[in-house]
Amino acid sequence: xxxxxxxxxxxxxxxxxxxxxxxxxxxxxxxxxxxxxxxxxxxxxxxxxxxxxxxxxxxxxxxxxxxxxxxxxxxxxxxxxxxxxxxxxxxxxxxxxxxxxxxxxxxxxxxxxxxxxxxxxxxxxxxxxxxxxxxxxxxxxxxxxxxxxxxxxxxxxxxxxxxxxxxxxxxxx
Numbered sequence: 001x002x003x004x005x006x007x008x009x010x011x012x013x014x015x016x017x018x019x020x021x022x023x024x025x026x027x028x029x030x031x032x033x034x035x036x037x038x039x040x041x042x043x044x045x046x047x048x049x050x051x052x053x054x055x056x057x058x059x060x061x062x063x064x065x066x067x068x069x070x071x072x073x074x075x076x077x078x079x080x081x082x083x084x085x086x087x088x089x090x091x092x093x094x095x096x097x098x099x100x101x102x103x104x105x106x107x108x109x110x111x112x113x114x115x116x117x118x119x120x121x122x123x124x125x126x127x128x129x130x131x132x133x134x135x136x137x138x139x140x141x142x143x144x145x146x147x148x149x150x151x152x153x154x155x156x157x158x159x160x161x162x163x164x165x166x167x168x169x170x171x172x173x
Contacts, residue, residue, distance in 0.1 A: 001067050001161075002065065002153075002157075003015075003070075003153035003156035003160070004071070005156065006093050007032075007092070008034075009031075009147070009149045010153070011029055011148075011152060011153040012029065013028065014067065021165050030150055031149055033057040034051040051092075052092055058096070062102075062103045066109075068108070071112050071114060073114060074115045074116075075116065129152075132155050133145075135151070135155050136154040139154070140158075
């Protein structure tokens with residue numbers, strides 16, 4: 001199973017659930033791989049100032065791990081985003097969604113989109129990034145340092161285990 005937290009400080013997490021769905025056999029987390037986009041100007045390459053998810057590396061990781069499920073945080077913009085930031089953020093989310101859909105074509109992988117407000121409310125919490133870091137440590141035994149993206153990707157996996165698996169929407173073998 002994979003969890004993906006989009007954004008410039010996003011993260012990827014992977015875990016294998018125990019057969020009885022009571023916990024995890026193993027788990028790991030990492031910052032979301034990115035590349036800097038560049039534009040051509042007078043035959044020189046210049047950085048245009050924003051990053052996009054490295055979908056080639058993410059696709060490679062998905063092929064290697066072959067998850068049954070991917071939980072992707074279904075993000076949106078809010079009033080704090082300017083037009084350029086909102087466009088960049090949306091393009092990054094679209095790239096992540098596309099690489100997840102590619103994994104669906106290659107394997108029997110299924111993708112679950114979940115809004116931040118949904119998983120945060122289910123786990124009775126708000127946008128508390130330090131809490132995600134603590135929960136990653138408590139629930140998975142992984143120290144994410146001060147990086148909330150990998151921690152939130154792990155917390156998305158735990159949300160899936162606690163609130164999606166029991167509904168019967170998915171099978172847990």
